[in-house]
Amino acid sequence: xxxxxxxxxxxxxxxxxxxxxxxxxxxxxxxxxxxxxxxxxxxxxxxxxxxxxxxxxxxxxxxxxxxxxxxxxxxxxxxxxxxxxxxxxxxxxxxxxxxxxxxxxxxxxxxxxxxxxxxxxxxxxxxxxxxxxxxxxxxxxxxxxxxxxxxxxxxxxxxxxxxxxxxxxxxxxxxxxxxxxxxxxxxxxxxxxxxxxxxxxxxxxxxxxxxxxxxxxxxxxxxxxxxxxxxxxxxxxxxxxxxxxxxxxxxxxxxxxxxxxxxxxxxxxxxxxxxxxxxxxxxxxxxxxxxxxxxxxxxxxxxxxxxxxxxxxxxxxxxxxxxxxxxxxxxxxxxxxxxxxxxxxxx
Numbered sequence: 001x002x003x004x005x006x007x008x009x010x011x012x013x014x015x016x017x018x019x020x021x022x023x024x025x026x027x028x029x030x031x032x033x034x035x036x037x038x039x040x041x042x043x044x045x046x047x048x049x050x051x052x053x054x055x056x057x058x059x060x061x062x063x064x065x066x067x068x069x070x071x072x073x074x075x076x077x078x079x080x081x082x083x084x085x086x087x088x089x090x091x092x093x094x095x096x097x098x099x100x101x102x103x104x105x106x107x108x109x110x111x112x113x114x115x116x117x118x119x120x121x122x123x124x125x126x127x128x129x130x131x132x133x134x135x136x137x138x139x140x141x142x143x144x145x146x147x148x149x150x151x152x153x154x155x156x157x158x159x160x161x162x163x164x165x166x167x168x169x170x171x172x173x174x175x176x177x178x179x180x181x182x183x184x185x186x187x188x189x190x191x192x193x194x195x196x197x198x199x200x201x202x203x204x205x206x207x208x209x210x211x212x213x214x215x216x217x218x219x220x221x222x223x224x225x226x227x228x229x230x231x232x233x234x235x236x237x238x239x240x241x242x243x244x245x246x247x248x249x250x251x252x253x254x255x256x257x258x259x260x261x262x263x264x265x266x267x268x269x270x271x272x273x274x275x276x277x278x279x280x281x282x283x284x285x286x287x288x289x290x291x292x293x294x295x296x297x298x299x300x301x302x303x304x305x306x307x308x309x310x311x312x313x314x315x316x317x318x319x320x321x322x323x324x325x326x327x328x329x330x331x332x333x334x335x336x337x338x339x340x341x342x343x344x345x346x347x
Contacts, residue, residue, distance in 0.1 A: 016034050041098050076100065105220055106213055108209060114266070117268050152298050181333065198284070202232065240268045296333045
């Protein structure tokens with residue numbers, strides 16, 4: 001690691017230890033120890049986040065808002081360099097930022113019990129609720145069109161016309177199945193025109209590893225705020241459903257292991273709703289189930305689009321990986337729809 005990084009933070013007069021940390025796929029992360037204090041250092045992936053300064057701007061504004069309006073909220077703000085900046089650029093190395101390591105905290109990669117889903121949903125709901133008065137137009141869009149289902153659907157249609165002909169032929173049945181869910185796209189297009197759906201400060205990446213827990217299993221706060229930008233609540237609730245409901249993730253090849261855990265669905269809805277019930281409109285409250293179908297469908301067509309386009313976006317560690325992911329998500333979506341009547345009366 002480049003010594004200029006340590007010098008920028010004044011880490012010069014004592015030994016520094018560092019090791020790779022976490023399981024994130026986008027940014028590179030290390031845990032540092034300097035003078036008996038622990039820190040998290042990250043290199044921002046500027047292939048994904050084209051304007052790293054926008055992320056820094058967003059996190060600074062959020063920190064200032066919480067400090068002024070909700071000083072008791074636990075917000076992990078970046079450590080500043082000795083020059084007072086929250087982000088550091090090192091030539092040939094990239095963009096870096098540092099956070100204090102929260103002692104006594106841990107993140108989870110796998111959900112084991114519904115209580116963990118409830119705690120996570122509570123934290124994501126609280127985050128958005130407390131920012132209800134934030135001037136949302138001040139936030140920069142860190143990834144344009146990140147959860148734009150209309151765009152993802154158009155890309156899916158384009159891949160069916162211009163993708164790899166052999167792969168298009170091979171996946172005819174799955175393509176037909178996913179084309180049968182176009183009502184999800186229509187509903188999304190109605191939502192973005194509906195004044196009863198509010199643009200809110202939305203996390204956009206609500207996987208379980210983006211919540212810190214204490215040693216008693218209680219949620220402390222949300223982390224990894226790079227994707228925080230204006231959005232709709234269906235993104236956060238939907239991403240929790242996509243990643244919490246089944247005991248296996250999108251990499252599972254044995255589709256018989258994919259299930260919808262009803263108690264986890266209840267935990268997500270109850271945790272998020274208990275925080276957001278005074279903020280959500282009546283129209284929004286009717287769209288919790290849709291949120292799950294929205295995110296699962298979008299991810300299914302994104303994986304299949306990439307497979308048809310020869311794995312140019314997500315890449316592939318083995319032949320057919322994106323096809324496995326797409327099929328996995330299609331099964332998850334099908335199973336969720338089978339539970340629609342069961343979940344209908346939750347709110």
